Amino acid sequence: xxxxxxxxxxxxxxxxxxxxxxxxxxxxHDLIDDxxxxxxxxxxxxxxxxxxxxxxxxxxxxxxxxxxxxxxxTALKDGDEVSILPAIAGGSAYLHSFSSWC
Numbered sequence: 001x002x003x004x005x006x007x008x009x010x011x012x013x014x015x016x017x018x019x020x021x022x023x024x025x026x027x028x029h030d031l032i033d034d035x036x037x038x039x040x041x042x043x044x045x046x047x048x049x050x051x052x053x054x055x056x057x058x059x060x061x062x063x064x065x066x067x068x069x070x071x072x073x074t075a076l077k078d079g080d081e082v083s084i085l086p087a088i089a090g091g092s093a094y095l096h097s098f099s100s101w102c
Contacts, residue, residue: 003031003076006083011046014039028059029072031082046084056087 002022007015015021016039023038025031029051036043048054052072059066060083066074076082 002078004081005031005035006081008085010086011042011084014042014045025076027072027076028053028061028066028074028082031076032072058085058087059083060085 003025005021005023007019007021009019012019021035021038023031023034025034032043032046032053035046046053046057046059053059053066061069061074061076062081063083066072
């Protein structure tokens with residue numbers, strides 16, 4: 001099952017400067033694992049040490065925030081489009097979190 005994943009600019013250095021990649025995955029969790037197999041190091045920038053999506057990372061499935069679906073367990077199907085986006089905010093906590101992407 002092919003799913004298109006849009007990669008934010010700060011993570012494109014890990015995807016060999018690709019803004020979009022395709023993976024085969026049944027859930028968002030599987031998608032993140034598949035991304036990390038193909039592009040080592042990307043999971044640690046998307047997920048915390050427990051494997052949960054970091055709170056300053058937004059993941060959208062076909063323009064719907066997965067937080068309002070089934071989070072990392074959200075099911076995927078052939079042709080879906082997933083976007084990974086850093087949260088936009090201000091303050092020093094944000095700058096510290098965002099710097100871990102670079």
